[in-house]
Amino acid sequence: MAAVYQYSQESAHVKRSVLRELLRHAVDPNIISLATGLPSSELLPTRQFDECVRTVIARDGASAMQYSPQIMPLREWLADYMTRRGVPSEAENIYITNGCQHNMSLLSRLFVNLGDTAVIEEITYVGVMQATGGHGAALRLVPSNLSTGVDIDALEAAFAQEPRPKLAILIPDFHNPLGVSITPEKRQRAAQLANQYQVPLVEDDPYSPLRFIGEMPAPIKHYDTDGYVFYSGSFSKILAPGVRCGWIVAPVDVVRYIERLREADDLETSTLIQRSIYEFLRRGWLEEHLAQLNEANKIRRDTLLAALDTHLGSYATWTEPEGGIFVWVTLPEHINTWDMVKDAIDHQVIYVPGGEFSVNGGYKNTMRLNFSNVSVANLSEGIRRLGGVIQKYL
Ligand SMILES: Cc1ncc(COP(=O)(O)O)c(C=O)c1O
Numbered sequence: 001m002a003a004v005y006q007y008s009q010e011s012a013h014v015k016r017s018v019l020r021e022l023l024r025h026a027v028d029p030n031i032i033s034l035a036t037g038l039p040s041s042e043l044l045p046t047r048q049f050d051e052c053v054r055t056v057i058a059r060d061g062a063s064a065m066q067y068s069p070q071i072m073p074l075r076e077w078l079a080d081y082m083t084r085r086g087v088p089s090e091a092e093n094i095y096i097t098n099g100c101q102h103n104m105s106l107l108s109r110l111f112v113n114l115g116d117t118a119v120i121e122e123i124t125y126v127g128v129m130q131a132t133g134g135h136g137a138a139l140r141l142v143p144s145n146l147s148t149g150v151d152i153d154a155l156e157a158a159f160a161q162e163p164r165p166k167l168a169i170l171i172p173d174f175h176n177p178l179g180v181s182i183t184p185e186k187r188q189r190a191a192q193l194a195n196q197y198q199v200p201l202v203e204d205d206p207y208s209p210l211r212f213i214g215e216m217p218a219p220i221k222h223y224d225t226d227g228y229v230f231y232s233g234s235f236s237k238i239l240a241p242g243v244r245c246g247w248i249v250a251p252v253d254v255v256r257y258i259e260r261l262r263e264a265d266d267l268e269t270s271t272l273i274q275r276s277i278y279e280f281l282r283r284g285w286l287e288e289h290l291a292q293l294n295e296a297n298k299i300r301r302d303t304l305l306a307a308l309d310t311h312l313g314s315y316a317t318w319t320e321p322e323g324g325i326f327v328w329v330t331l332p333e334h335i336n337t338w339d340m341v342k343d344a345i346d347h348q349v350i351y352v353p354g355g356e357f358s359v360n361g362g363y364k365n366t367m368r369l370n371f372s373n374v375s376v377a378n379l380s381e382g383i384r385r386l387g388g389v390i391q392k393y394l
Helices: 009-013 018-027 046-065 072-084 100-111 126-135 152-160 184-197 252-266 271-282 285-312 337-346 376-391
Strands: 094-097 117-121 138-142 167-170 201-204 229-234 246-249 326-330 366-370
Touching (some): 046 271, 072 246, 094 100, 094 252, 100 229, 100 246, 184 201, 337 376
Antiparallel strands (some): 094 246
8 A cells, every 4th residue: 555644844835846847848958948047057167176176085085075073264264255245254153054045944944933924025036935934934025126126114014013023034136036136225224124123134145246247245244233144155156056065154152053953954064075165265266267157147148138128128128137147027917927838848948937936926927037057149049939939928
């Protein structure tokens, strides 16, 4: 007889990621996928990373392959990096994890009990929903402006409302899926509100170093006065998603709590990976890699925006990000981008329907397009194909 499992409440809460389903189509070479959230495969620093791993194993031998405390030089490097970005930090404030998703999940588990309230954006990365609602939090939503990011007055209202939220998560730079970054004024206010209302605020930031236009603004954490803002960083988009490594910046006593929670999960982040990443950083290769990546991403973004202008310009609007990897497109009200997906796949192009990122439904006439993992030629051709599909629904 087949087993009948009694699944936990948490497994029932977690939203299935349609993105992962769509990613399966991305491997068909005939389909131009504007649907992924990946850095360009051909730009990943594979040769350099290979050299780093070999160096680490040759130099450190068995200790690179043992259990180990977090790699201190990596924590020190990150503390220095965060300090240079306007977040004065010591190595003890840096906690190494398996990436931004892990950071959100840990911080959510640290502060939120089943049924507590969490504040997130109305349109947000699916992983934010998974880390909050997926852990059984009641969600309180704030809208975002397509040019300036999260609505700060709405954020204040959400913080002030009873029951007081136990956690908030914002994506301040090159938002996934909107592509928008929040202004320095809004960052300052977000930090001030977190402190005033004593709401732990997670600054989910996998994208800020991917800026190809303008200066990088200071993180929200820069404006933190009492320690209510938790910075969450990752090597996924700036080095490679496959290294599965990120970090949290937090006060030392909170780091100790996170450490305990995390040990129950998976003990620690691979010491081999931490050492290899540090080797990569020590050699100054991150800067070099980012310069190359951002140059390529800018050309790709420009190509995408030009193609949108040519093929969708008469009826659609879109965000114009100064970095990151996504553009958000709004089509006429009556179009439902979910209804178009099959047609798009038949025409060998694929995108993510914007409704996928909406916590409460709606936004049916929107879509998220990725430009980082698509060649220049395919960006132009993909938007031409997409324009052909949309024509039938106008
Ligand atoms: C906004 C946002 N947060 C978190 C993540 C997860 O990143 P990581 O690979 O560091 O876990 C992603 C990945 O696409 C993301 O877009």
